[in-house]
Amino acid sequence: KNKKIAIYGKGGIGKSTIVSNIAAAYSENHKVIVIGCDPKADTTRTLYGKRLPTVLDVLKDKRQAQIEDVVFEGFNQVMCVESGGPEPGVGCAGRGVIVSMNLLDKLGVFSDDLDVVIYDVLGDVVCGGFAVPLREEFADEVYVVTSGEYMALYAANNISKGIKKLKGNLGGIICNCKGIENEEKTVSEFASAIGSRVVGVIARSQLVQKSEYDAKTVMEKFPDSKQADSYRKLARDIYDNDKFTVPNPMDIDEFEEFFHK
Amino acid sequence: KNKKIAIYGKGGIGKSTIVSNIAAAYSENHKVIVIGCDPKADTTRTLYGKRLPTVLDVLKDKRQAQIEDVVFEGFNQVMCVESGGPEPGVGCAGRGVIVSMNLLDKLGVFSDDLDVVIYDVLGDVVCGGFAVPLREEFADEVYVVTSGEYMALYAANNISKGIKKLKGNLGGIICNCKGIENEEKTVSEFASAIGSRVVGVIARSQLVQKSEYDAKTVMEKFPDSKQADSYRKLARDIYDNDKFTVPNPMDIDEFEEFFHK
Numbered sequence A, B: 001k002n003k004k005i006a007i008y009g010k011g012g013i014g015k016s017t018i019v020s021n022i023a024a025a026y027s028e029n030h031k032v033i034v035i036g037c038d039p040k041a042d043t044t045r046t047l048y049g050k051r052l053p054t055v056l057d058v059l060k061d062k063r064q065a066q067i068e069d070v071v072f073e074g075f076n077q078v079m080c081v082e083s084g085g086p087e088p089g090v091g092c093a094g095r096g097v098i099v100s101m102n103l104l105d106k107l108g109v110f111s112d113d114l115d116v117v118i119y120d121v122l123g124d125v126v127c128g129g130f131a132v133p134l135r136e137e138f139a140d141e142v143y144v145v146t147s148g149e150y151m152a153l154y155a156a157n158n159i160s161k162g163i164k165k166l167k168g169n170l171g172g173i174i175c176n177c178k179g180i181e182n183e184e185k186t187v188s189e190f191a192s193a194i195g196s197r198v199v200g201v202i203a204r205s206q207l208v209q210k211s212e213y214d215a216k217t218v219m220e221k222f223p224d225s226k227q228a229d230s231y232r233k234l235a236r237d238i239y240d241n242d243k244f245t246v247p248n249p250m251d252i253d254e255f256e257e258f259f260h261k
């Protein structure tokens, strides 16, 4: 089966950490590519060992980019691409995603025998290039990363409005715990409220910082840890997931009421 | 003197809390208007007592909007406007800011005898409508809100790139403390590193939540508190500020090195 997955969520919520770790988990049995669609361009750092040149950077110097200029092999043969973003204040922040998707398409990267394609997409705004993985059907299924915090759930609700608008398929909510009170219950109730469900829970763990410090994933540095097992479980649960919904996001009054009860 | 100030920062960092509280502080002696430029449209909730209709909402129903349709009087005569944002997935998230700035200009709101104009602007991306307060010279001076956290400083550095690109004047960095280790020192070193300075420090305080719960500012609900005094001091220090710089943002390697030393 060919899985094309987009992972959205508020900036800093833990998308790149989750994407890089589940990619490493998939690499145990699958051909997988990770495509960073966040101007921060750091999704693949822990897979490749350092920051990749971005597609936008490469195209500044080379008019005709080839696959080897933009697709790099990382840990356990995970293929890695970083879209990059323009200089702040110059054009649409999502421009890197648009350019990168077009280039990868043109270079035939997607017609490859890839089992799993994972997009890591900025979710603070759902517009311009950041809507492309949904809009242009580069991704078939969307997962939204959140914690139990107001700001993260607000963003998740906002992203769900975008998914609904663009007729995307929401596969589920991933709870990346920040350690706040009643967190899993809050996130679970949020998921139900928008007609979805929690597809995985990742605990907060110092192993994330420790492995990140070495530019490695938890899967690479601590393969026998409980944390690594939780990324394997999440990868499996996403792979096996066959429940998708068009989300039913809350309007602002419903959301305020939901959070403050 | 006529102060036109834009407050930028990462989503959730505390812009609206700071903007509404310093506006309340200014209202003690000045005519002040607050213009929300964040699609969350909640900058003025604690000044007005509830969520305002946004400019985008009003223009859906009324083709010819008048001043009284979009500008509302809140606490202590602070004037309040919310730009709003489009539905996620539909057009540029900054479109509300563009529409709202044009309307306020056309209605002559800025030719009023206002002493202080404060824009509260989303800073997760610096593009489209979110660059308008800088680009179109609606604001003369910019302040960036941050904490000592990586994500907040990363965003502050990014915003500084946008300010430099758009030839804005950076008045200083506001530290809205999250209570992390060595926070003020980290933020202060960051400010120096980009050629700016810390113009104010706001402590983390439960009074923020308590007053927010009643849809009030700390200034209104707890006027005699230390927290209220810190907003008064920040308002004064911004008002008296005459040191502006074009920031010298860090490139990604410098930033990583700065944060991880």
Ligand SMILES: Nc1ncnc2c1ncn2[C@@H]1O[C@H](COP(=O)(O)OP(=O)(O)O)[C@@H](O)[C@H]1O
Binding pocket: A009, A010, A011, A012, A013, A014, A015, A016, A017, A018, A176, A177, A202, A203, A204, A205, A206, A208, A209, A212, B150
């Ligand atoms: N489960 C976790 N436990 C501890 N720290 C985490 C966890 N997930 C993410 N982090 C930390 O949070 C920060 C932001 O994560 P990141 O994956 O870069 O977010 P995003 O890609 O959404 O911006 C990183 O410094 C990372 O180390």
Ligand SMILES: Nc1ncnc2c1ncn2[C@@H]1O[C@H](COP(=O)(O)OP(=O)(O)O)[C@@H](O)[C@H]1O
Binding pocket: A150, B009, B010, B011, B012, B013, B014, B015, B016, B017, B018, B176, B177, B202, B203, B204, B205, B206, B208, B209, B212
């Ligand atoms: N100094 C502070 N102490 C405690 N909580 C704060 C403080 N400043 C902001 N907050 C809280 O942080 C959250 C985000 O603040 P807000 O002003 O809405 O951020 P932004 O406008 O940047 O998105 C709010 O729930 C607010 O109550």
Ligand code: SF4
Binding pocket: A091, A092, A093, A094, A125, A126, A127, A128, A129, A130, B091, B092, B093, B094, B125, B126, B127, B128, B129, B130
């Ligand atoms: S569409 Fe979104 S990302 Fe593009 S300019 Fe507008 S706000 Fe920025």
Ligand SMILES: [Mg+2]
Binding pocket: A015, A016, A017, A038, A040, A042, A043, A120
């Ligand atoms: Mg990321």
Ligand SMILES: [Mg+2]
Binding pocket: B015, B016, B017, B038, B040, B042, B043, B120
């Ligand atoms: Mg706000």
